[in-house]
Every structure is written in structure tokens, then in C-alpha cells.
Amino acid sequence: MSDPNRHPSRRDAIRAGLAAGLGLAFSRLPAAAQPGSQDAAGPLITRRIPKTGEALPVVGIGTNQFGVSTPEELAPIRETLQRLPALGLRVVDTARGYGSSEEVIGRIVKEMGLRDRLFLATKYSLGGRGAAPAPSAQEARAGLEQAFARLQTDRIDLMMVHNLGGTETLMPLMQELKQAGRFRYLGISTSSDGQYPALLQAMNDLPLDFIEVDYSIGNRNAEQQVLPAAQEKGIAVLINMPFGGRRASMLTEVAGQALPEFAKEIGATSFAQLFLKYLIAQPAVTAVIPGTRNPRHLEDNAAAARGPLPDQRMRRRIEAFYDGVAKG
Numbered sequence: 594m595s596d597p598n599r600h601p602s603r604r605d606a607i608r609a610g611l612a613a614g615l616g617l618a619f620s621r622l623p624a625a626a627q628p629g630s631q632d633a634a635g636p637l638i639t640r641r642i643p644k645t646g647e648a649l650p651v652v653g654i655g656t657n658q659f660g661v662s663t664p665e666e667l668a669p670i671r672e673t674l675q676r677l678p679a680l681g682l683r684v685v686d687t688a689r690g691y692g693s694s695e696e697v698i699g700r701i702v703k704e705m706g707l708r709d710r711l712f713l714a715t716k717y718s719l720g721g722r723g724a725a726p727a728p729s730a731q732e733a734r735a736g737l738e739q740a741f742a743r744l745q746t747d748r749i750d751l752m753m754v755h756n757l758g759g760t761e762t763l764m765p766l767m768q769e770l771k772q773a774g775r776f777r778y779l780g781i782s783t784s785s786d787g788q789y790p791a792l793l794q795a796m797n798d799l800p801l802d803f804i805e806v807d808y809s810i811g812n813r814n815a816e817q818q819v820l821p822a823a824q825e826k827g828i829a830v831l832i833n834m835p836f837g838g839r840r841a842s843m844l845t846e847v848a849g850q851a852l853p854e855f856a857k858e859i860g861a862t863s864f865a866q867l868f869l870k871y872l873i874a875q876p877a878v879t880a881v882i883p884g885t886r887n888p889r890h891l892e893d894n895a896a897a898a899r900g901p902l903p904d905q906r907m908r909r910r911i912e913a914f915y916d917g918v919a920k921g
């Protein structure tokens with residue numbers, strides 16, 4: 594049976610050289626920006642996790658391309674993770690299925706002493722389809738335990754069932770680990786509309802602190818039922834694929850277009866910021882987690898967590914602009 598946690602990236606195959614790559618000297622950390630800290634664009638915007646009131650910066654990072662090993666590939670990842678808390682950001686989203694992403698993050702975070710400044714979210718899946726026998730609870734427990742070793746931490750902020758793969762088996766075990774103080778929050782992720790009915794059912798039936806769902810200017814389906822249900826039930830929401838996925842399709846679609854004049858009104862100086870602010874303005878959203886291995890892109894994305902957010906009228910203007918480009 595294929596491993597349900599395996600991410601279909603060619604980089605998964607490249608493992609050798611990890612230690613050598615991570616052993617490169619680190620440059621000095623810039624001064625930390627604290628949540629609420631001011632810069633020219635205004636204070637960092639945070640949102641509260643409904644179940645606890647803990648505040649999180651509204652922009653984090655996705656790491657499904659962090660499963661790399663060569664020094665050349667690791668250098669920008671190290672710089673990106675180093676910049677994250679310096680920009681005031683905290684949420685790092687990974688998964689067992691992203692090749693060596695968990696291990697790369699665990700190693701860099703440990704070496705740089707960043708653990709206490711980050712909110713580490715990961716995911717695990719038991720699969721869910723096919724004729725193979727379901728893993729036993731013992732195997733599932735062992736799978737969950739591996740996340741601590743891979744991330745080199747004894748406490749994981751958020752553990753999610755990845756794509757609802759084995760929810761019935763995993764959730765009771767995850768609840769035990771939460772009771773023991775080893776997972777701080779529990780959740781479920783998906784990036785497929787076809788799983789929304791099952792996600793909505795789980796939001797009804799299970800004690801979820803978080804969901805993670807796909808939502809972007811080019812795919813607004815989560816607005817119909819998932820986001821209102823999360824808001825009603827007090828479940829925090831992480832937004833995956835905020836640019837439409839790793840091929841960054843929405844940013845590709847607008848490449849070559851001039852940023853509309855109205856973007857200035859909300860302080861957006863790039864399409865990435867405009868599209869992230871569009872999502873952050875949705876009241877159910879706790880944080881967006883754009884994937885990047887590029888420190889310059891991280892800084893660009895982080896700027897969406899400051900300054901004005903679009904009101905309903907402005908959101909309609911952003912939609913009209915995007916729809917015009919996408920359909921034209």
C-alpha cells in the first residue's frame with residue numbers, strides 16, 4: 594500500500610546531504626517584531642483562537658516544498674524560517690506527507706533556538722481508501738509519536754488529521770495526547786471540495802479546535818458552508834493554498850497585469866498582498882499559510898498582516914478585478 598503521508602514531490606526522493614546542508618553557518622537574527630508591534634504600515638494583525646483566546650498573527654507559512662536536502666535548496670529555507678519570527682509571524686504548517694519537511698523544520702528550529710517563537714502545526718494521515726486493512730490503533734499511535742521526534746520538540750501546537758485520512762482511529766488517540774499536554778490543539782485539514790461534507794460532519798461531531806481548508810480569490814467555495822460553520826462553532830481556520838496551490842496559479846494569472854489603483858487604499862503593494870488581505874478580511878479566517886521557500890516572498894506575504902483590510906465593497910472590487918483577468 595502506498596504511504597498516505599507521502600507527498601508526491603520529486604524532492605521527496607532527495608534525502609542525502611541534509612546534515613551537511615543544515616550545518617552551514619547562520620547569519621545573525623534580525624531584531625524580533627512582537628505581535629502588536631508597530632512598523633510604518635501599522636501594527637501586526639492578530640486573530641484569536643476561539644477555544645482559548647490565544648492570539649495568532651494572521652499570516653503564517655506553508656512548507657509543502659521544504660522536503661529538500663541539498664545545501665543550495667536548504668539555504669533559502671533556513672533564511673525563510675529565520676525571518677519568520679523576526680517579522681512577527683508564528684504559524685508554521687507542515688505534515689508527515691511533505692517528504693522531509695518536518696525533519697528539516699525540526700532541525701533548523703532546534704539549531705536556531707526558535708521553538709518558543711513558533712506555532713508548529715503538523716498533520717498525519719492513515720489514508721482512507723483502498724482495500725488494504727486499516728492500521729491498528731497501536732500503529733496509528735506510533736505514527737503520531739514520530740512527529741515529536743521529527744520536529745525535535747516535546748510539544749506540538751496543532752496536530753491535524755490530514756485530508757480526513759483515518760479520522761475515526763486518529764482522533765481518540767490525538768485527544769489522549771492533548772490531555773497529556775503534548776498536542777495543544779487538534780484539527781482536520783482538507784484541500785478538496787469533495788471532502789467538505791465529511792469535514793462539516795466532523796466539525797459537528799468532534800471536539801475540533803482548528804480546521805484547515807483551501808480558500809483563495811480563485812476558489813471561494815469554502816465561503817458557502819465551511820467558513821460560516823467554523824465561525825458558528827468557534828473553530829479556528831487556517832487557509833491552505835491561498836494562491837491556488839504550489840504552482841501559484843492565481844499569481845501566474847495576474848502576472849504582467851498592473852496592480853489596480855484601488856490596492857493602495859488597503860496598503861497592498863503586490864498581488865500577493867492584495868489576495869492575502871482579501872482572505873484575511875473574511876471574519877472566520879484565523880491565519881493564512883502561503884507556501885514559500887523564498888525569504889523575499891515571505892516578507893511580501895508578511896506585509897499583508899499590517900495596515901487596512903478590505904471592507905465588503907473592496908472585496909467585491911478585488912473579486913471583479915480577478916474574475917475579469919481570469920475570464921478575460
Ligand SMILES: NC(=O)c1ccc[n+]([C@@H]2O[C@H](COP(=O)([O-])OP(=O)(O)OC[C@H]3O[C@@H](n4cnc5c(N)ncnc54)[C@H](OP(=O)(O)O)[C@@H]3O)[C@@H](O)[C@H]2O)c1
Pocket residue numbers: 654655656657658686687716755756782783784785805832833834835836837838839840841844865882883884885886887889890891893894
Ligand atoms: N490538504 C491539506 O492539508 C493541504 C493541501 C495543500 C496545501 N497545504 C498547506 O498549505 C500551504 C500553502 O499551500 P501551497 O503551498 O500548496 O500553495 P500556495 O500557498 O497557494 O502557493 C504557493 C506558491 O506561491 C508562491 N509564492 C508564495 N508567496 C509568493 C509571493 N509573495 N510572490 C510570488 N509567489 C509567491 C510559492 O513560490 P516560492 O516558494 O517561490 O515563494 C509557491 O509556488 C502548503 O505549503 C501546505 O503547508 C495543506
